[in-house]
Amino acid sequence: MTTKTSLRNLPPGPKGRPVVGNLLAYSRDPLGFLTRCAREYGDVVKLGFPGPPAYLISHPEGVEYVLVKNNRNFVRDRYTRAELSILGNGLLVNEGESWRRQRRLVQPAFHRRRVEAFGETMVSFTGRMLDGWTDGETRDVHEEMMRLTLEIVAKTLFDADISHEAEGVGRSMDAIMAHSSDQGSSVFLRMLPDRLPTPGNLAYRRATRRLDGIIHALVEQRRRSGADTGDLLSMLLRAEDEDGEGMSDKQLRDEAMTIILAGHETTAIALSWTWYLLGKHPEVEARLSAELEEVLGGRAPTVEDLPRLRYSDAVIKESMRLYPPAWAVGREALEDCVIGGFHVPAGTQMFISQYVIQRDGRFFDDPESFDPDRWRDGRTEGLPQYAYFPFGGGPRLCIGSGFAKMEAVLLLATVAQRFKLEPVSGRLPVAQPSITLRPRDGIKTRLHERQPR
Numbered sequence: 001m002t003t004k005t006s007l008r009n010l011p012p013g014p015k016g017r018p019v020v021g022n023l024l025a026y027s028r029d030p031l032g033f034l035t036r037c038a039r040e041y042g043d044v045v046k047l048g049f050p051g052p053p054a055y056l057i058s059h060p061e062g063v064e065y066v067l068v069k070n071n072r073n074f075v076r077d078r079y080t081r082a083e084l085s086i087l088g089n090g091l092l093v094n095e096g097e098s099w100r101r102q103r104r105l106v107q108p109a110f111h112r113r114r115v116e117a118f119g120e121t122m123v124s125f126t127g128r129m130l131d132g133w134t135d136g137e138t139r140d141v142h143e144e145m146m147r148l149t150l151e152i153v154a155k156t157l158f159d160a161d162i163s164h165e166a167e168g169v170g171r172s173m174d175a176i177m178a179h180s181s182d183q184g185s186s187v188f189l190r191m192l193p194d195r196l197p198t199p200g201n202l203a204y205r206r207a208t209r210r211l212d213g214i215i216h217a218l219v220e221q222r223r224r225s226g227a228d229t230g231d232l233l234s235m236l237l238r239a240e241d242e243d244g245e246g247m248s249d250k251q252l253r254d255e256a257m258t259i260i261l262a263g264h265e266t267t268a269i270a271l272s273w274t275w276y277l278l279g280k281h282p283e284v285e286a287r288l289s290a291e292l293e294e295v296l297g298g299r300a301p302t303v304e305d306l307p308r309l310r311y312s313d314a315v316i317k318e319s320m321r322l323y324p325p326a327w328a329v330g331r332e333a334l335e336d337c338v339i340g341g342f343h344v345p346a347g348t349q350m351f352i353s354q355y356v357i358q359r360d361g362r363f364f365d366d367p368e369s370f371d372p373d374r375w376r377d378g379r380t381e382g383l384p385q386y387a388y389f390p391f392g393g394g395p396r397l398c399i400g401s402g403f404a405k406m407e408a409v410l411l412l413a414t415v416a417q418r419f420k421l422e423p424v425s426g427r428l429p430v431a432q433p434s435i436t437l438r439p440r441d442g443i444k445t446r447l448h449e450r451q452p453r
């Protein structure tokens with residue numbers, strides 16, 4: 001794949017219908033449609049969407065070119081910007097000098113040593129959740145993971161206990177994701193302005209108000225207490241720009257909203273799919289269990305145990321390969337460029353899908369199978385860096401990747417040590433690609449306590 005030759009040729013792509021192009025096919029099944037496009041037409045595909053040109057990039061070199069080597073030529077794509085409007089101008093959406101300044105400001109809160117100090121809270125909050133579980137009952141483990149990771153992000157980065165708010169936040173998140181997913185999947189809804197009082201728009205607005213209220217209360221409480229607890233919230237409140245101005249209330253709200261939403265939904269999803277996969281692969285579950293017994297011998301895990309929990313780590317990695325919680329990243333080209341020998345005009349909307357690339361047989365043998373050993377037996381050595389990139393890459397690499405990786409393994413180990421989770425339905429959960437890749441109807445599991453109390 002080349003990014004050098006400057007040919008004015010356009011990439012191949014599927015034929016579409018008049019006016020809507022491929023939008024209907026995409027809306028019916030985004031993951032299937034994009035996968036078929038990549039497999040049939042190659043590493044650079046022109047998608048027939050109404051509006052500006054849209055390209056699907058499905059080769060690690062092309063991904064690296066967009067996210068890293070030529071990253072200054074790309075900003076967030078218009079679809080992601082619209083989907084993430086609830087985050088205002090927070091880190092995920094911000095651009096240019098303002099983004100750089102905010103990223104510099106927030107980065108110290110994610111320093112490795114700081115993040116490691118959160119390990120104890122992560123494990124103890126998980127223990128608290130497990131104390132409420134009983135042998136033989138059925139629970140939606142996706143809901144459990146969402147609530148747990150929300151409580152953890154609030155406690156560790158905002159020193160707040162929002163356990164009493166978790167349900168309300170959960171419902172708001174559902175409304176926000178449903179809105180984004182409807183927008184993505186309905187050609188008709190996409191054409192309606194957000195101002196119209198459709199049921200979806202009204203639910204979305206209610207959800208936004210509720211989340212705003214929670215964040216406002218967090219900030220005001222800290223302001224009133226005047227305490228500097230050294231956490232992320234204190235850093236945001238203390239931040240001043242070159243003119244000695246504090247961060248505006250609006251910017252503060254946007255950053256807090258971004259970290260709270262981006263900081264719990266994705267990790268919860270990674271764990272939810274992992275529980276499903278473990279339930280379907282008893283041989284993997286047995287090996288995980290054996291590792292936990294050998295390394296921990298029944299005690300709760302700590303950060304110091306992580307280097308020895310290598311199989312656990314491979315299980316999470318493999319689960320995020322098959323079900324990347326952030327299933328795609330989008331960009332818009334600012335100026336013309338060339339990718340894979342194809343001309344990319346300014347304004348092109350770039351689709352890059354972890355889901356598509358991480359299931360590509362050129363990079364992973366038997367790509368559809370759940371096989372954590374591929375990360376330990378040398379098969380993935382020499383893998384191009386951007387054949388596996390659940391956290392994105394380049395300057396906009398996920399700021400919480402260290403936090404999330406640690407949290408996922410600690411939570412997996414803490415739960416799996418005490419409970420075995422058996423999926424109740426024999427059917428594969430439907431992966432719903434909205435902003436994230438949620439299991440659409442949750443993951444209902446029967447809980448089996450390993451040593452019933």
Ligand code: HEM
Pocket residue numbers: 091092093103153258259262263264266267270324325326329330390391392393395396397398399400401403404405
């Ligand atoms: C398994 C868990 C997670 C996954 C898969 C994930 C994935 C990603 C990806 C792919 C991006 C880059 C998006 C792009 O380039 O367009 C990103 C950005 C981001 N993530 Fe995560 N993330 C996870 C956990 C977290 C956590 C725990 C936090 C915070 C506590 C977080 C906060 C952010 C923020 C603030 C950004 C924007 C960074 C920037 O643009 O400067 N994420 N994440």
